[in-house]
Amino acid sequence: MNGDFHEDNMLCIVQKIHANYTVSLSELRNPSASLSGLVKSSGPVAVMEHDKALFYVVSRDWLHRLHESGGDAGRNLSPATPIEIAPPTSSSLTFAEVAQKMVLLEASRALRGAYSSESVAIIKGRLNATILPVLGHVLIGEVQAEQLQALINRMAALERSATTMSQHLVIVRKVLKLAWSRKWISEIPEIPKITIQNQPRSTFSVSQYKQMLRTAKQLVRQGALAPCVKESVSGRERFWVTPKFRTMPQDMYWLIGFMVNSFVRPSDIKLMQHKHIEVIRGERVYLRLTLPTTKKHDKPVVTLRPAVRIYESLLAKARSDGYAGPDDYLFLPKEKNREHVLAVMNFWLKWILREAGMALSDNRGQARTLYCLRHTAITFRLLYGQGIDMLTLARNARTSVDMIENFYASTLEGEMNVGMLQSRRVMRQK
The missing domain is CATH 1.10.443.10 (Intergrase catalytic core)
Incomplete structure (x- = not known):
């Protein structure tokens, strides 16, 4: 909830936000792929400045559905009556969009103390630097062994160790597992196994x-x-x-x-x-x-x-x-x-x-x-x-x-x- 607090009369004036997610105006000035995915998959996103909603960002699909409904959905907007939006399918979601949802879930776990914020930051870094450049644009239902091998080839070209490759594939599995649990894909494709040779640290006599x-x-x-x-x-x-x-x-x-x-x-x-x-x-x-x-x-x-x-x-x-x-x-x-x-x-x-x-x-x-x-x-x-x-x-x-x-x-x-x-x-x- 957003509003202005006045100490003189101890009232909290609350502004209704007709969206499940908000972003700051500065984020909109420098839009990212994650913001685009959030708008596309989650409906309206409120753009905030000084704790007030300035306007809303919506996807073309949402706007099209609003037009088909005759604008009734927009006129009746309220927090208690959310807009009905058709659930995403494997044909409409990219790997990057599902990855964004997975990161949001991991971040919520961190807020509950069930996961570390450092681990969330590591996941984000590995996604942005290595995984999304290869898989981000691929529809989640089309991620198969060929695309996963392309990711492995990219990491090999970057001279990543077997341990690092394995850690990246764990993140890929998290994304695919989320898609499977939401029934966006019917099964998780077989993920290549990376053989790791343990390299024990040096010790002193x-x-x-x-x-x-x-x-x-x-x-x-x-x-x-x-x-x-x-x-x-x-x-x-x-x-x-x-x-x-x-x-x-x-x-x-x-x-x-x-x-x-x-x-x-x-x-x-x-x-x-x-x-x-x-x-x-x-x-x-x-x-x-x-x-x-x-x-x-x-x-x-x-x-x-x-x-x-x-x-x-x-x-x-x-x-x-x-x-x-x-x-x-x-x-x-x-x-x-x-x-x-x-x-x-x-x-x-x-x-x-x-x-x-x-x-x-x-x-x-x-x-x-x-x-x-x-x-x-x-x-x-x-x-x-x-x-x-x-x-x-x-x-x-x-x-x-x-x-x-x-x-x-x-x-x-x-x-x-x-x-x-x-x-x-x-x-x-x-």
């Missing part, structure tokens, strides 16, 4: 982990300057490493140890605040990390004991600097741009690897990034945790057993833990 810690501590003590270079932020953007980030801080030394003893992701590190951490001292000593939900996982994370000592060192420094409040960040708390913090930390990791004489990628060509520290934490537990089961480890690391088997345990070999393979159960004496 115990000796490499210790060498990284020694090198980080040495760089902190020396106060040496890193070379002034341009570094990648997300594979596309780049930034200059400013002078204040060209010396190694104590935070980076603590970060390496903390991640290997806590199973957290880099995305957790950049947002982790003191209010998320509780020190537990009892039969076992550990940190309980109650972090924001990541990938639909919201359970607390239990750390190993060394993480407690690292956190207490971090907390002591934070108190001396005046950054130990509940809402203060653990690492580099003075920096407000947390994406930039993560990029700088990756730069520092490369610096440490170079100084330690270690390659920036492993023997499989996988780059070594902050995420490898999480991989190392999980791998160490698989190797050296006494009798730990996959389910317990997966839940504590906020992942699934399948992910651990495919991306973490896949790098393990029998010789890495000969002792456990050759161990025997001790028989109890009766």
